[in-house]
Amino acid sequence: xxxxxxxxxxxxxxxxxxxxxQQELADKVGVTRQTIIAIEKGQYSPSLELAFxxxxxxxxxxxxxxxxxxxxx
Amino acid sequence: xxYQERRALVSLVETIVISVLYSAYMIQRYPAATPYSPEIxxxxxxxxxxxxxxxxxxxxITAIIFAILNAIATREEEPPITDERDKLIELKAxxxxxxxxxxxxxxxxxxxxxxxxxxAMFIILLLAGMLSQIISDISQFYYYxxxx
Numbered sequence: 001x002x003x004x005x006x007x008x009x010x011x012x013x014x015x016x017x018x019x020x021x022q023q024e025l026a027d028k029v030g031v032t033r034q035t036i037i038a039i040e041k042g043q044y045s046p047s048l049e050l051a052f053x054x055x056x057x058x059x060x061x062x063x064x065x066x067x068x069x070x071x072x073x
Numbered sequence: 074x075x076y077q078e079r080r081a082l083v084s085l086v087e088t089i090v091i092s093v094l095y096s097a098y099m100i101q102r103y104p105a106a107t108p109y110s111p112e113i114x115x116x117x118x119x120x121x122x123x124x125x126x127x128x129x130x131x132x133x134i135t136a137i138i139f140a141i142l143n144a145i146a147t148r149e150e151e152p153p154i155t156d157e158r159d160k161l162i163e164l165k166a167x168x169x170x171x172x173x174x175x176x177x178x179x180x181x182x183x184x185x186x187x188x189x190x191x192x193a194m195f196i197i198l199l200l201a202g203m204l205s206q207i208i209s210d211i212s213q214f215y216y217y218x219x220x221x
């Protein structure tokens with residue numbers, strides 16, 4: 001049995017986009033800032049649609065924004 | 074503490090206050106009659122029917138007061154949108170509340186099976202409804218605090 005974990009590089013990508021704020025990203029993808037905070041912290045896994053929208057904002061492939069890891073228990 | 078967390082806490086306090094005040098007010102009007110008399114059923118029927126508009130009005134007034142006080146205290150406006158995470162949290166919180174109400178409903182019906190007076194069934198049903206709302210509010214606060 002293994003535990004799945006999705007990490008992301010949103011913080012780094014925001015930094016590379018002239019330190020885009022969480023609110024700016026939230027406005028661009030149509031969610032609240034709290035949701036962006038939760039995603040960045042890895043507390044919330046977004047829907048596939050939202051994940052694509054975030055990737056599109058950074059003009060980056062989805063798998064470079066969200067990384068799927070599998071950890072053995 | 075985020076806007077949503079504060080809103081969940083305010084809703085929790087409002088639920089408790091309205092439940093206690095309304096029950097305390099109505100219980101004084103409890104008819105002095107035998108347990109199976111029609112007056113008892115009339116009382117409980119009106120208890121639940123009046124409770125519905127009272128809680129709706131209380132929710133609206135609380136939401137308005139909360140929005141004003143929150144804007145004054147934190148200078149933070151209400152989030153203009155409800156996103157997928159908000160909807161999921163609301164759904165999970167309502168599900169938790171629903172489980173509590175189902176248990177209460179079973180207990181209420183069970184009280185009739187073991188021949189308790191009808192008032193016991195109504196009281197259990199009422200407590201289940203209140204507890205269900207409280208659990209829903211607590212769940213909402215917990216999920217927002219945890220992230221999801």
